[in-house]
Amino acid sequence: GAVVSQHPSRVICKSGTSVKIECRSLDFQATTMFWYRQFPKQSLMLMATSNEGSKATYEQGVEKDKFLINHASLTLSTLTVTSAHPEDSSFYICSARAPGANTGELFFGEGSRLTVL
């Protein structure tokens, strides 16, 4: 089956630094990927829709300058948390939909746990 991979799975950084998380579709091309954030013991909340070759679409309340999304190729989307602060500590997870796949068929990455000290 289709596989989506995220890297790194865990990252610890100092406050003020920027962190990049990658989301790759390993065996299919994904024109659209989605980024979610999950705080401890909470649900997953959609942050943004990443569109290959164009700007990401952010959900209400998500700072686009804080969470930079780049979808430069059909197999890779990156989420950069800029000037990270402890409140950005969270579990970030991406999903992708293969083109031509049945609508609603989605594949999730393994998630990336960010801890900001």
Place this chain on the structure above:
Amino acid sequence: AQKVTQAQTEISVVEKEDVTLDCVYETRDTTYYLFWYKQPPSGELVFLIRRNSFDEQNEISGRYSWNFQKSTSSFNFTITASQVVDSAVYFCALGSNTGKLIFGQGTTLQVKP
């Protein structure tokens, strides 16, 4: 507005008991998709099932079964003869043709030996 409600925050059962996790959704779309995911302590989301709005057939997969009732906007999940390995957080989610998912708050299931 789209919304998913999982009213049960935590459920604790003893192994071999049956358990049903409730999910109620709201949407104005005529075409939509319902999902159940399992999230073990390691964090990854494990896909369990996807249902589209035109398919109200109930489904059984091993010890898992799902009851989709459009009349009550519910998509409940039953685990029969629960096992300790079933302990996890279970999320119900609602999706549209855009691919975006709206997740419920999750139900933490603890199965005790």
